[in-house]
Amino acid sequence: MIDFTVAICTYNGENRLPDVLEKLHSQIGTETFNWEIIIVDNNSKDNTAKVVEEYQYNSSKAYPIKYYMEPEQGLAFARRCAVKHANSPLIGFLDDDNLPNQNWVAAAYRFARKYPKVGAYGGQIHGKFEGEPPVGFERIARYFALIQGEESYCYNYKYKNTIYKMFPPGAGIVIRKEAWLASIPERPLLPQTSEDIEMLSQIWEGGWEIWFNPEMEMDHVIPKSRFDGDYLKRFFRDNGLCRYYIRMLKYKRWQMPLVIPGYMANDLRKLMCHWLKYRKVLKDDKVAAGEMELLLSTLLSPFSISRQKLIGK
Template identity: 45%
Template structure:
């Protein structure tokens, strides 16, 4: 009796979403209009992370539109947090490659083909990301380029190059392609950093799996031919949001540096994190004290340094909280 073998797809496009009903139509239209993909076997996976709007209805309507082009699947992930949504997407994906896109990150028409072709050209790459341009609802503040990477904007030139994971120089989780094998073989099913939750902006959830993949020996690349456009509403440039973002980006630093660290290295990482950021804070204060109150970029940098300084203590508090929950 002949056994039917199911062939893997070439690529799965995975979209974690939360209350994305108003963003998804424009995003899905951009996916529908991808070019040079006639030979690709691909699918779209949307993971709904407990939306309270009509996200499921919007997706249902688009499933009919996509039926002749590719499979559009919908899954509900009840565990809150972007990290859990990504893990669910990987479990459900049938592609050898998984292309992660956020619902506010619009891909250029050739994004998918550029993503796939780069994987063929760089077989040692376990992860690759491209250029992410800001599409701003309002004009960003002066000198915004100094901090635009914190809002998942990457414009690093026209030449491919390796990222530097050991220095925490990594691409964001949006507009990112991974080999499913690299992820499945190395990324734990229980993340230490779950991602943004209501009222909590602690970051690092997109870096955590990449560090596991890097330490397993895979390369992480920048592919300049992949272009996406990050839709940034006005409220993400307001002072309150930016300062919470800066603090959240800092609070994950120590935990990220512990990934793959040996026990004897952890006290050294603790000391370097505390003393290094204390030095940065003092230097920043001495240099910019007269302008901190009226320059949001300088204030953002100071808040990030403070969060990084506090990150070992935040990590220890989370550790104690987990112990208390288990007992």
């Protein structure tokens, strides 16, 4: 009987995987339950398989390390492969640039036992930067899967006069397998930049609770290339173009034409306010330029996904 699965989805991760596996080898507080590690190789072209094979051969730990190849490119398909092969009711997803703290597995397992209605939950994610973040990075940190907090809370619920509407990042997310099987369709509609929100929205719409667990802490390695101006523009463009579909997930078909004008008016207002505030520095301020791309793409997002696809979803 396996109680908890750690699933690592990787693509060309031969240089990153060893750090993640070493962190998992040093986990504490797991003596009272059984757990496993699943590595899903998302069609890597490097020596990822060889690295995993060496760890499988040399590992003397009580938990098994299993390897699976997923040829269809995309994190959603790698995760689906992990869900298919996981032997436990709980699956903690780590990317190959996520470095969990020593008690991450134990804290993740305890939380699900404490909250039986939780379908998904994430924890604290700290940035481990390989280069200096640009000025103003704190304004966009959440888009890089960075989040902190000292108390647990349920998303989309009011807590201390605050309504938490944002879902946790997909990095380090723990999914109850039952919630996944009941809520997630065969194929995602959105690209990888927004498929985490799509996944969690579907679980939440299925009636499951989504929580933040501060006891689950990890570092997210962020390479210097993520701070390149062109990368930030592409990244935020992709995020913005998906916004319409994400918003419409909570509405019925007949409600969509009624709410879209209000969203577009508000998006236009935000875009103009941002331009007025940062127009003199947009050429040199990477963060402000990225935010501008996000706002513009959000305004255009109703035209980026066909109505037929949205209704079919």
